[in-house]
Amino acid sequence: MATQDDSSNISPIGLREVGVPSMREPPHNLEAEQGLLGAILVNNRAFEQVGEYLTADQFADPVHGRIFEACGRLIERGQIANPVTLKPLFDQDAALDDAGGAQYLVRLAASVVTVINADDYGKAIRDDHIRRQLIDLGEDIVNDAYAHDLEISATKQIEIAEGKLFILAEHGSSEGGFISFGTALTRSVRMAETAFKRDGSLAGVATGFSDLDKQLGGLHPSDLLILAGRPAMGKTALATNIAFHVATSAQRIDDAEKPVVAFFSLEMSAEQLATRVLSESTHVSSEKIRRGELAGDDFQKLVRASQELETAPLYIDDTPAITVSTLRTRARRLKRKQGLALIVVDYLQLMRPPTGQRPENRVQEISIITQGLKAIAKELSVPVLALSQLSRAVEQREDKRPVLADLRESGSIEQDADVVMFVFREQYYLEKAEPVQRPEENDGKFNERHDMWLERCNKAYGKAEVIIGKQRHGPTGTVTMHFHGPTTKFSDFIPEDRLPEQFG
Secondary structure (H helix, E strand, C coil): CHHHHHHHCCCHHHHHHCCCCCCCCCCCCHHHHHHHHHHHHHCCHHHHHHCCCCCHHHCCCHHHHHHHHHHHHHHHCCCCCCHHHHHHHHHHCHHHHHCCCHHHHHHHHHCCCCCCCHHHHHHHHHHHHHHHHHHHHHHHHHHHHHCCCCCCCHHHHHHHHHHHHHHHHHHCCCCCCCCCHHHHHHHHHHHHHHHHHCCCCCCCECCCCHHHHHHHCCECCCCEEEEEECCCCCHHHHHHHHHHHHHHHHHHHCCCCCCCEEEEECCCCHHHHHHHHHHHHHCCCHHHHHHCCCCCCHHHHHHHHHHHHCCCCEEEECCCCCEHHHHHHHHHHHHHHCCCCEEEEECHHHCECCCCCCCCCHHHHHHHHHHHHHHHHHHHCCCEEEEEEECHHHHHCCCCCCCHHHECCHHHHHHHCCEEEEEECHHHHHHHCCCCCCCCCCHHHHHHHHHHHHHHHHHHCCEEEEEEEEECCCCCEEEEEEEECCCCEEEECCCHHHCCHHHC
């Protein structure tokens, strides 16, 4: 009995001493809320300083939030918000009346020393609101981790939590909102101004190929670009060339600004892609690099090139069969830590839809993937260049130049993409179609056919075509480029009539 009596006399301090946690209030700053509201009531111009980013639900005290919302409504109607005009609001609302009625508004206005700090008050209120959201998010993460849901794996929970954290970090709120047409117009004019001031008049990210940049205007943020072609046409080579140019162009101009490129390679390993980049930079055949068949100074070229390129902000993820949600999570993380200018995916048919989604057929699966890639482009405001395979129907035609209908599962890809491009090299098909002399043919006919074939081969040698089959914001057409097979390097094509005289 004595023991029970002793234990009943334990003080709250004694409870803390044995490990019972004390109550902690969520972050809030009622003084800042009162100071901001008082500043607005004294001078309605104070509302303009915070109205663009502060909302009523960000106030810790709901009464303060309703006063702020009421002030905003009156000010937007061109009326004055002060204790007199807001008095009817208090008369009709019992919760507001409990706070002190109209006299509370008078006290708020009377306690203000200056309205200069209104913006500081607003930022303090928003910061505390974000901290409260962060606490709520943390509690959700803990509760979800304790709830053993067989449908949601631990890895999936991490992806969901990281996505919410990213939204909170980027926007300071888990909710989006409308953008006025005036704001959109201002952004459009700024983009045009940037293009006007930039060399080459590009509004988007430069690909490094002048004719292609002229046709596309660069790679635009929020755009999903599809680069398609049959095997051996050079899809990966062209995508690698573009990624390498984006990642290294700023290095040559200003080391302080390095546009980061995320290259998701589902088909080739990171080492194979690095070999291609080295081959393009040193003009040493990638085949010779892989086999170690290097001439005297070739190895020195590789060493020098690797030292120059090792700091290039080109990040390669060679995870096979990556899901859309995993790609989104890793791209978000890279943008948050390093920045992000371009995402390349090689190639989309090797991707998998988000975990938990079970599409009924392959067409629906590709549709989910392309919609996911488009959503990533918009969310992160970067261009996404996704490679795609073409169907075998191309091989059955005499003219093997691809068209939109040749895209595998073409409906969803064509619909979701802002730009669809095809890589076509006639040289590849001609080299496979060398005329074979039949016994019944005489020498004259065979020679004539063979000479015509040789003439076509000579015209097509080293040429590649990038066919723009769809461009949502610009013209379609064909861009001729030069392709060097041994180093898998694309470059601008220069016609003979534009060559200098000594090379003409």
